[in-house]
Amino acid sequence: MAHVIQSAQTYTKTLFILLFLTVVTVAVSYVDLGQGANTFVALAVASVKAYFVGATFMNLKHSGPTNIAIFVVSVFFLAVLYIFSVADIWTRVIHAPVL
Amino acid sequence: MSTDSATVTRKHAHHFKDGEHEFQSSILGVWLFLSSEILMFGALIVGYIIYSGRYPEMFAEGAAFLDKRYGAVNTVALLISSWTMVMGVRAAQTNNNKAVVKWLLATLFFASIFMVIKYLEYSHKFHLGIYPGKFFAPVGEAAGLDASTALYFSFYFCLTGLHGLHVLFGMIGILWVLLRARKNEFSENYYTPVEGVGLFWHLVDMVWIYLFPILYLI
Amino acid sequence: MGSAAPGENYLNHEKGLKSWLTTLDHKRIGVMYMITVLVFFAMGGFAAIMLRTELAAPGPGVLGEGGVYNQFMTLHGAIMVFMVIIPGIPAFLGNFVLPLHLGAADVAFPRLNLASWYCLIIGAAITMISLFYHGVDTGWTFYTPYSIETANGTTWVVFGAFVIGFSSIFTGLNFVATVHKLRCKGMSFFRMPLFVWGLYSTAILQVLATPVLGITLLLLLAERLLGVGIFDPKLGGDPVLFQHFFWFYSHPAVYIMVLPAMGVVSELITCFSRKTIFGYRAIAFSSVGIAVVSFFVWGHHMFVSGQSEVAGVIFSFLTMLVGVPTAIKTFNWVATMYKGSIQFASPMLYGMGFLFLFTIGGVTGIMLATTALDVHFHDTYFVVAHFHYVMVGGTLMALSGGILYWFPKMFGKMYNEFIAQISFIFVFCGFNVTFFPQFILGAMGMPRRYFDYLPAYADLNLLSTIGSYLIGTGFLILLYVIIDGLRNGADAPANPWGAKTLEWTAASPPIHHNFENEPEVTAGPYEYR
Numbered sequence: 090m091a092h093v094i095q096s097a098q099t100y101t102k103t104l105f106i107l108l109f110l111t112v113v114t115v116a117v118s119y120v121d122l123g124q125g126a127n128t129f130v131a132l133a134v135a136s137v138k139a140y141f142v143g144a145t146f147m148n149l150k151h152s153g154p155t156n157i158a159i160f161v162v163s164v165f166f167l168a169v170l171y172i173f174s175v176a177d178i179w180t181r182v183i184h185a186p187v188l
Numbered sequence: 189m190s191t192d193s194a195t196v197t198r199k200h201a202h203h204f205k206d207g208e209h210e211f212q213s214s215i216l217g218v219w220l221f222l223s224s225e226i227l228m229f230g231a232l233i234v235g236y237i238i239y240s241g242r243y244p245e246m247f248a249e250g251a252a253f254l255d256k257r258y259g260a261v262n263t264v265a266l267l268i269s270s271w272t273m274v275m276g277v278r279a280a281q282t283n284n285n286k287a288v289v290k291w292l293l294a295t296l297f298f299a300s301i302f303m304v305i306k307y308l309e310y311s312h313k314f315h316l317g318i319y320p321g322k323f324f325a326p327v328g329e330a331a332g333l334d335a336s337t338a339l340y341f342s343f344y345f346c347l348t349g350l351h352g353l354h355v356l357f358g359m360i361g362i363l364w365v366l367l368r369a370r371k372n373e374f375s376e377n378y379y380t381p382v383e384g385v386g387l388f389w390h391l392v393d394m395v396w397i398y399l400f401p402i403l404y405l406i
Numbered sequence: 407m408g409s410a411a412p413g414e415n416y417l418n419h420e421k422g423l424k425s426w427l428t429t430l431d432h433k434r435i436g437v438m439y440m441i442t443v444l445v446f447f448a449m450g451g452f453a454a455i456m457l458r459t460e461l462a463a464p465g466p467g468v469l470g471e472g473g474v475y476n477q478f479m480t481l482h483g484a485i486m487v488f489m490v491i492i493p494g495i496p497a498f499l500g501n502f503v504l505p506l507h508l509g510a511a512d513v514a515f516p517r518l519n520l521a522s523w524y525c526l527i528i529g530a531a532i533t534m535i536s537l538f539y540h541g542v543d544t545g546w547t548f549y550t551p552y553s554i555e556t557a558n559g560t561t562w563v564v565f566g567a568f569v570i571g572f573s574s575i576f577t578g579l580n581f582v583a584t585v586h587k588l589r590c591k592g593m594s595f596f597r598m599p600l601f602v603w604g605l606y607s608t609a610i611l612q613v614l615a616t617p618v619l620g621i622t623l624l625l626l627l628a629e630r631l632l633g634v635g636i637f638d639p640k641l642g643g644d645p646v647l648f649q650h651f652f653w654f655y656s657h658p659a660v661y662i663m664v665l666p667a668m669g670v671v672s673e674l675i676t677c678f679s680r681k682t683i684f685g686y687r688a689i690a691f692s693s694v695g696i697a698v699v700s701f702f703v704w705g706h707h708m709f710v711s712g713q714s715e716v717a718g719v720i721f722s723f724l725t726m727l728v729g730v731p732t733a734i735k736t737f738n739w740v741a742t743m744y745k746g747s748i749q750f751a752s753p754m755l756y757g758m759g760f761l762f763l764f765t766i767g768g769v770t771g772i773m774l775a776t777t778a779l780d781v782h783f784h785d786t787y788f789v790v791a792h793f794h795y796v797m798v799g800g801t802l803m804a805l806s807g808g809i810l811y812w813f814p815k816m817f818g819k820m821y822n823e824f825i826a827q828i829s830f831i832f833v834f835c836g837f838n839v840t841f842f843p844q845f846i847l848g849a850m851g852m853p854r855r856y857f858d859y860l861p862a863y864a865d866l867n868l869l870s871t872i873g874s875y876l877i878g879t880g881f882l883i884l885l886y887v888i889i890d891g892l893r894n895g896a897d898a899p900a901n902p903w904g905a906k907t908l909e910w911t912a913a914s915p916p917i918h919h920n921f922e923n924e925p926e927v928t929a930g931p932y933e934y935r
Contacts, residue, residue: 092376094281104271108264115260118405124244131401138397146274147390148383155586156219163223166614166701167230173705174238174650177717202919203511203588213514213587220579220613228617231651232625235636238647322633339642342634346625 093151103145110138211380218384222391225354229395232350233402236343243340249333250340251403253318255309259404262305263396269298270393273362277386280369280379288369288382292362295389299359306352313341320345344403351395358392361385415818415915430516431918435523436502437816440809442526443498444885446489451878453482458840458874461867464859475857476543477559483546484563488570489530491801492659495666496612497522497577499808500605502816504581506909506916507599509590509925514583518576525573533566535559545855547652550637550645554629561630568623571616574662578612581605590908591926596690599907599931600683603690604669607697611658611665615701619655622648646712653704661700663797665693667760667804668735674757674807675739677905679746682932685738692731699728709780718777725775732768736761751903752826756807759834763799767792770845785855788848791841798877799837806833806884813888814902818915819895821887829883836876843870907931 114134118127144150149157204210240247276291313319316330324338365385368374374382416433426434456478460469469475501519505512513519536542536559544553544560553560585606589598626648628634635641637648676683683689705713705721739761748754770792774780783789806829813821843866848854852863859867901910908927912920 092281094278097275097278100271100274100278104267107267107270111260111263111267114401114405115256118256118401124406128406131405132398135398135401139394142270142390142394142397146270146393147387152215152219155216159216159219159223160226163226163614164230167227167234169701170231170618170650170654171234171237173702173717173720174234174647175241176720177646177650177705177713178238178242178644180714180716181712182714201512201516203505203514203516209587213583216586217515217518217579217583220582224575224579224613224617227614228621231618231621231654235625235647235651239636242644243642320632320634321628336642339635342628342632342636346628346634346636350624 093148095145095148095151099145103141107138107141110134207377211378214380214384215387218387222387225391225395229350232347233398236347236402239339239343243336246334246336247340250337250344253313253330253333254344254404256404258305258309259400262302263400265298265301265305266393266396269295269302270390272298273386273389277379277382280374280382281376283375285369285372285374288374289366292366292369295362296359296366299355299362302355303352303359306348306355309348347399347403351392351399354392354395358385358389361388414917415913416918417817417915419918428520430512430520432501432505432513432516432519433816433916433920435519436498436500438523439493439498439501439526442523442530443490443494446485446530447494447881450482450485450490451881453478453485455874455878457482458871460857461859462871463868464861464864466858469857472857473543476545476855477541479855480542480545480563484533484542484567486797487546487659488533488567489526491663491797492574493526493577494663494801494805495670495808496581496605496608496662497526497573499670499805499812500581500601500608500666501577503812503909504584504602504605505588506815506912506920507602507907507931508584508588509593509908509921509927510584510588511919511921512588513580514587515580518580522573522576522580525569525576529566529569529571529573531566532569533563536562536566547656548623548626549652550626550629550643550648551639553626554638561627564623564626564630568620568627571620571623574612575616578609578616581609582613585609590924593927596687597927597930598690599669600672600686600689600693601666601669601907603693604665604667604672607693608662608665610694610697611662611700615655615658615662618651619659622651622655625651646708649708649711649713650704653707654701657704657707658697658700660793660796661696663801664764665696667801668693670804670808670811671739671757671760672735673905673907674753674804674811675742676932676934677811677903678749678751678754678757679743680749680904680934681742681746682930682934683738684741684744685734686930686932688734689738692734695731696728699724699731703728706775706780709777710784722775722777726772729768729772729775736765736768752823752830753807753811753903755827755830755834756803756810759830760800760803760807763795763803763834763837767795767797767799770795782851783848785853786848787844787852787854790854791844791848794841794844799841803833806830809884809888811903812909813891814898815909815912815914815916817892817895818898818913819891820898820902821891821895825883825890826887829880829887832876832880832883834880836873836878836880839873840870840877841873843867843873906933 114131117130122130143160149160200207200210204213272291272294276288276295279287279291317325317327318330318341319325320342321338324341326333362385365381368381416431426438429435456469460467460475469478539558539562541557541559542563544556548564585602625636629637635643637643637645639645672683672689703721703725705717706725709718774783774789774792810821810826847863847866850863852859898914900912900914908925911925
């Protein structure tokens with residue numbers, strides 16, 4: 090596969106997007122939207138930032154399907170760890186003592 | 189797109205067909221290593237999220253002791269350092285070793301800002317008797333902290349400590365590449381170590397992109 | 407690739423201990439792993455013999471009271487799991503054979519390969535330091551809170567296991583990259599030998615699962631040294647969460663143990679039935695399928711731990727699912743043998759032994775996956791018997807078969823076939839005598855990890871101990887076969903078995919860079935008929 094050399098402009102634009110998103114997420118944190126909504130927004134913004142770091146800075150856009158697959162698969166199994174663990178924790182029933 | 193790099197003979201390990209083959213294999217190897225790091229940090233973050241769901245008030249009490257301005261500055265520092273890093277990779281790809289050195293020095297500079305702020309945060313906590321685990325003994329402004337917040341701060345130290353350790357590892361890697369750039373080792377035909385170290389550095393940045401909101405904002 | 411001088415091979419390419427300890431040659435690294443794993447196997451086996459001797463009769467025996475027994479029990483488990491069965495086939499046979507199977511000159515990252523070996527050695531040494539600190543008595547699973555409070559030696563074993571984990575991660579990383587990037591001309595994914603598919607699936611597990619164990623062990627160290635409280639109920643932590651994190655790795659780990667073994671079995675069955683494998687794609691996909699599904703089932707180790715019933719049902723169902731690709735493989739192997747021209751050479755005996763023993767181990771696994779049964783079987787000898795059937799009856803049989811099968815290739819010598827068959831008889835019979843009674847003991851309620859037991863269990867325990875001496879004898883005979891072969895064996899031809907995979911086109915032993923010229927394949931790996 091050929092080496093794609095991205096332009097300096099692309100990288101600099103990406104940096105400004107990331108800095109802007111940082112300002113957004115800090116600003117939102119000062120507004121109380123409720124615990125759930127605050128968490129969701131913060132993690133969503135973080136994920137968008139992570140996308141830009143991964144796709145542009147880490148060159149995943151031009152690295153081929155294998156490298157992208159490695160990244161996606163690792164995040165997937167991390168999600169499995171979380172989902173199954175909380176599937177246990179959230180469905181635990183505390184039984185009152187019989188004695 | 190130029191694939192001339194595949195035809196230019198460059199010293200490469202004997203089991204690879206050419207320099208290009210070695211480059212693609214090395215980058216694949218780096219991504220596999222990064223996937224290990226994602227699972228390791230990720231598992232720790234999953235642990236944190238599970239506990240913060242279990243003890244929301246206690247986590248909120250502890251989190252109030254973190255200064256999100258420090259966290260924000262650290263985030264900005266790492267983002268800029270990621271940019272200087274990738275500009276350094278680009279300099280190597282365009283045969284400019286001198287620029288590689290400059291961009292990598294800039295990366296180390298912003299990484300150092302991160303470490304200095306971390307040092308300030310940690311020493312502030314230690315000053316208030318906020319240590320991990322059984323050494324937790326809050327005094328002064330922190331005296332009102334419930335003993336159970338020791339668990340929150342233990343997570344905080346584990347997460348930021350492990351991340352900080354990786355920042356240090358990254359800085360060592362960047363320094364190594366910088367020294368090689370000073371000897372004009374990189375060119376469009378060979379910049380694998382710059383790219384590889386860069387990928388590691390971006391992962392360290394990516395972990396912080398999640399740690400910042402998780403620890404400081406929510 | 408250049409040409410080698412006549413008589414020159416990877417063994418005499420360079421001489422001296424330093425040339426071995428600094429080698430980048432995957433074949434030499436494979437041989438170093440072989441010696442390392444055999445040494446650790448002897449240590450773990452010694453611990454096992456001590457345990458069985460203690461258990462030969464009720465009451466305290468040669469190991470005195472329970473504390474010493476628990477240390478031997480932990481050492482046996484930790485050594486066998488981390489230093490024998492996990493690295494055993496991938497790092498030893500895999501390292502040697504994988505590049506040859508792909509027609510490559512080496513693995514993708516030879517220096518990383520050497521680093522893997524050193525991580526194993528250093529990690530093992532760290533683990534052994536625990537012996538100077540009253541050892542470890544937690545069992546290889548290190549459950550909290552006991553593992554937080556108990557003897558000092560635990561810290562060293564946990565740290566040692568952490569270092570050993572890097573060996574596994576680096577090997578897995580290397581193998582994935584090698585399979586993707588170093589296949590020779592004409593070798594598409596579906597022309598790779600099935601041993602490679604097994605190693606590839608294993609490598610995925612090694613890269614993705616081991617880091618979670620790594621962080622869990624680090625957190626356990628933080629618990630012991632700093633009292634962080636993450637798994638300690640006294641401080642608000644959840645000991646069941648430790649188990650979730652621990653088994654997230656350790657269940658895929660058992661597939662790290664068995665997938666390469668299944669790969670070896672595919673090679674043995676086709677070669678010694680002189681018939682192409684039945685259902686190549688099914689076996690290949692089932693390897694990857696087992697690897698993926700293995701991540702979804704870990705809670706079946708935790709049915710009675712305090713895990714919720716809902717989670718228990720989910721994990722039980724998913725565990726049944728993982729039996730499906732395994733069964734597919736077993737049917738396909740048997741179908742391969744059907745109407746084949748079977749040669750009962752010693753590697754094939756071990757391969758067939760695998761089929762029989764692993765099947766028993768596998769179906770008893772399904773029994774354990776059934777929550778209602780597991781409530782009774784958990785922590786009894788039924789579980790002990792189950793995992794020994796799959797790990798010893800499975801992996802160790804395949805490892806033994808693989809050693810014999812590739813011995814001529816690795817060392818250029820033939821071994822004594824008759825005595826190798828004798829070793830099989832001792833191992834196979836001894837194995838069943840040791841472990842089948844344990845299913846019955848478990849069903850009768852005998853708990854595991856106990857140094858003593860009720861008199862009602864005495865007869866079967868004595869039988870089991872006698873069996874263990876038979877296994878020990880069998881493996882000692884196998885060791886003799888190996889050493890005798892090295893010293894006195896007749897020179898081996900390039901292809902003594904008439905097999906069709908690429909390693910048999912290389913010399914026995916191979917030259918330093920494996921093949922004179924890069925091979926080119928135009929057909930699948932099992933074109934017998």
